[in-house]
Amino acid sequence: MKTDFRSAGLTASEYSAIRELLQREPNFAELRILGVMWSEHCSYKSTRRLLSLFPKDGEQVVQGPGENAGIVDAGDGWGIAFKVESHNHPSAVAPYQGAATGVGGIIRDILAMGARPAALMDGLCLGLKTSSRAAALADGIVKGIAGYGNAVGVPTIGGKTLYSECYNGNPLVNAMCLGTVKLDNIVSSRTALPGHLAVLIGSRTGRDGIAGAAFASSELSDDTRSSRPQVQIGDPFVEKLLIECCLEIHSKGLIVAMQDMGAAGITSSSSEIAAKSGTGIRIEADLVPLREKMEPWEIALSESQERMLLIAEPEHLDEIGSIAAKWQLECAAIGEVTDDGLFVMTSGGSTVVSLPAEMVGGGCPPVLWPSKRPSSETTLPDGGTGPLDSSVIRETLAAILRDPGISDKSAIYKQYDYMVQTGTVVPPGRSVSVFRVRQNGRLIGVTMEADPWKCSIDPFKGAAETFLKALRPLWLSGAAHLGMTNCLNYPSPENPENFWVLEESVKGLAAVAGDLSCPVVSGNVSLYNENPEGKIMPTPMVGVVGLFEKNLLPLEDQSASGREDIFLAGDLPGTLEGSLFARLTGNGVHEGRISYDPAKESSFMSRALETARGDLATCARPIAGGGLLTALSRICISSNMGLTLLLEPPEITPGLLFGEWGPRAVYLVPEGSLNGFLETWDGFPVKKIGFTGDSSLSIGDREILPVKKMQKCWRGE
């Protein structure tokens, strides 16, 4: 059978590279396999060079990038395995199944490390609620996450949800999973030896999701329906059995190496294990349990869900088989690790694929796309930064609280079982989600952030600010960061301006990772996020994991009780560029004041941690989207209590009330802690700006909004 290399998804230069490496023409099956494995999704060919910029070392890092997930040390011999992964393209076509299988896939990545999946987070960038198509996609995505996560018994403890028109036809679904693993019991994918068996456990293989990875590596076409066969179908019940089964096999010490079968199924999992272990692998297609009759190349590339590839010693096969039978799962030895460095597939006694494993599992030549700084398009007016009168403040604040990115998300997260596994200490809807590691009692803080508007204005500083927005709430709550994972969601890298933005964003993230010692331990890239209606904004989604000191509870972020002083730690005015205020009012968009100041961030970090650990405040909240008044409103709304700001008229500017960017936070400080608090923040801008009490938010003697009204706006009533 002959096929055109282009229809397999390869470029002319890739095709000639393949012929040169092989010293022959690849056959049909080999071409299909290389087309998928050399796709952007599997090979990271456009970004490999960029990703190498990420600092990835630290004394707390147990496993950096390159495995199924990164692992950081959480104390007492336990580690946290975590990673975020995108499922954007499938979710745009089939939102329920796309999101559901995104959750399933990331859970298996964590499982592949030998870790028990303990928590999920979701980064969702959704289209505007006014678009009926976007609303239907959003509903399907949330229901898909709920349907899968709830049944599989892993709590969804938080995430990030934002809305913009650019996601109307191309929503982003970034699923993050965290698991707990004993540090002396981590499973690797690079420890296979010749003679070991390749054992497939889980669902039967069918014709679903064939070449889904290649589908995720091109723009979405108008006719998304024609892409349906490339979307996989998930079964959370089987996934739950798979988790328990693999963990039971692992607890008996029977796993040499493990890899989940995600994109490109058997091909990627087996060739990657062989490539990383420096071995070869031979798969016999006839031994794969099938749902339907399939061609060998289809078996090789099927993305049927809920399957794991285990590498095991032959004498353990029977015991593995009986554990799988207990969990009612298919289990088959489908091949063998070899010493010839080749990825071989046989069928009916003859060889159908024979390629160097290294070439399949990591051999795609990198692509160097041209990069060009976009011409500056800032023609928007200055101004709008003078003092505001109360009625404008009132209307603006009400509009911000009603904004879908700020308003109450409980309609989403109450559909998720966020409590199963009885470890959720701080539930969704807060600035930090916190769960307890059952095995050692330690508390882990997790945040997820994206701010595409700021990345659109300045991709370096915007990406840095995104990362910092994920770090600051951890510090304020008392958690020291351990590591970061990220999902880089961007449009086509083939456009030089798009690629420049991607490059700058990666540099921005890398700068923060290095300057504040928060290494990048895992991640994922999703390019080609565009459709006929346009492209998405640059959207790096950042997830950070932090650790609380023993016996320290997280500092509250939304509770006020009785009269306490309100302090603002950080510069008085924030910056309006790329802020929600600027988007809603069109004012003050060009100030040229954005900065990234790592020394200041570091100083803020140590003081915030000291404040939380010294119990010097009753509540701390970062000033982020919507600025100071929004942060304060969230405290009023949750605690049903008003507050008064003591500000002089010249201070009452949009920059102070609604500005964003930089290390700024509000603190509620009880009288007894005043001295300690001020001592801690000595040398950093800090100012008493008001006090809590009463039933309205007021500035001086002017009432802005009653708490009841704020609650109604925020809840969309």
Add this chain to the structure above:
Amino acid sequence: MNTSVIVFPGSNCDLDVVHAISSALGTQADLVWHDDNELPQGTELVVLPGGFSYGDYLRCGAMAAKSPIIRAVIEHAGSGLPVLGICNGFQVLTETGLLPGALLANRTLSFICDFCHVRVERNDTPFTSLYRKGQVLRIPIAHYEGMYFLPGDELAKIETANRIVFRYCSPEGEVDDSFSPNGALNCIAGITNEAGNVLGMMPHPERASESILGSVDGLPLWQSLSRWLEGRNRS
């Protein structure tokens, strides 16, 4: 307290129950596989935990109710020893016939995970002796099918027989349909069998058994069971 927690394929609150009992009472609970024919010797309490047994396929709890271990559970209940079904475990108990009624889809037609309030209607059961009658518990629910349903005449019968143990209520203890998260008939959150030793409840006491999780209102349930069993052993 010798506890057997039954594990069906798809159970996902089994380890949570074991953890709650261990932290509440300091005793270990055994996990018992659905495919076994017997309960471990000396089992005093049987718990059917929450989760999605058999993926909730066919009908919640329907396939689990046909598991080999269920015959032993029914015998255990017949001997007067306590059986507790939580959430999916409650659904299994109705499917086995140990408890009447059925759990239908929530009236919101969505999964609901949240803290809710329930009022203790009876404190003369092995499960509730350490609660006050009328006490309001803050306790989580997490289900899609939690709307308790029973045909009218049968509902009247269990009401007359005083078999309702928990009802959804306001934080102040007022029972009204508007405080029921799922639309359950008569705000029913938990019921017993006629003898009072089989309890099915939608709320999760194991999720309200440690202060760090936001509520300890589920603790007295484990303590009541332990005390009841001690008393039974002495007599």
